Amino acid sequence: MIKGITLVHSVASADARSLAMDRLGSLFETLGFESGKGWQDDQRRGAAFLAPLGNIELVTGRTPAVPPLLIEVTQLDHVHTAVQQWMLTEHRTEEVETLLSAPELTHWNSRLFTAQLTSELRVGFWQSENPLHGRPLAIEGDLDAHGMRFAIITTRWNTVITDRLLQGSLDALYRSGAAKQDVEIVRVPGAWEIPNAARTLAESKKFDAIVTLGCLLRGETAHYEAIYTEVARGIGQSQQETGVPHAFGVLTCETLEQALDRAGLKAGNKGFEAAIAAIEMVSIQRKLRAPDQAAS
Template structure:
């Protein structure tokens, strides 16, 4: 079984060796186990991903040593800052290029490291323009609710909050393509009753997902903790035992002001967030078991 891959790059002078090691450490590379046998030295720089690439025909004009990054502009600034400690300002302009587009769907900049002995070593730093490049293949949900059926449970207690949550949830479902006939709203007295209703609706097998909405405000007694713990446990247990996704949109806040903020006033609408989470989970369940196509190339 192949374990790893190491590319050995010979450096002509100890001065260049120290300069190269200093740059890589400044950029955050993890230092592996080095060696010094009296006749030479080695320094290992570890990266989470390595590639060995073979080319033929017309080759792109890139340095032999290419380093892929995710924040090219930030890396460019870090390299420039490091160079200010080793080179004169007027030298840097000729040694460090600006990030430029390439013909292989990426951006690239190069840096030349020099020594007093006129030795040069060129490094290339690049970032793919494909935002999915290098990402592991994963099953992810879409946000299209077309053809899906949802039950939305809300409470009559704290309706000044839960009505706002309900409005946000319905907005999320309808904006994502759910038909009004495929969304059923169920009102229960309070948060305590949500798990029971959720379980009944899930076991009916009429819905692809359940959206639970409610609001608990801390009072001056332990009632708040007791109710919240059982509500969260009950909703989670219903989801696990029925296999139907349950989106959790039950607010637990210290004050009414905090609840209003989370119901659309300042901090988004938790009902909308719960609805989109439900849509995504239904999509994921439908995709599980289907073959996924890996992305290739740069």
């Protein structure tokens, strides 16, 4: 099994290697490389700098017009500034202009600049312009609600809040492609009744996901905690036992002002967020089940 890749490169001629090594070591440490184990004998000295990931690239035909040593970075402009400041301490300004290029776009959807750090060492620093580059492969849901069926449970209690949550949920579903006939709205008296309605709807197998909306405001007694605990437990249990995604949009707030903020005034609309989560979970379930369905 391959454990790592090491590129060995001479950084200076014999008479200048010690100074160049020390200066380059300082630069690479500034840029964030982790120092590895060095070595030294009577004639030579080595220093290792460790990067999180390494690649080896093989090409046929003409070698690409890039340095043989390419370092992928984030915040390319900050790296360019750091290299430039280092080079200004080693060279005159007019020399730096010829030794250090400006970051430029490449034909491979990246930005790149090159630096001639020593007479023997030319390095390219680059950053991908693709926002998904380097992200680990994962199954993720799509925000496309076409063909999905949803049930939204909302409450008559605290309707000044729950009606706002409901409008947020409907907005999210319709914007994402859900058809109005595929969205069922169910009103229950209060938050306590949400789990029962959610379980009934989930067991009907008519819906791909359930969106639960409600609002609990803290009073002067322990009633708030008791209700919230059972509502959360009941919704979670219904989801686990039926396998139908349940999006949680039940607000638990200290004051009416906090609830209004979370229902669209200042802190976003939690009904909208719950519906978006429901769409994504349905999409994820379909992707996860696709191999099984193909096999059958």
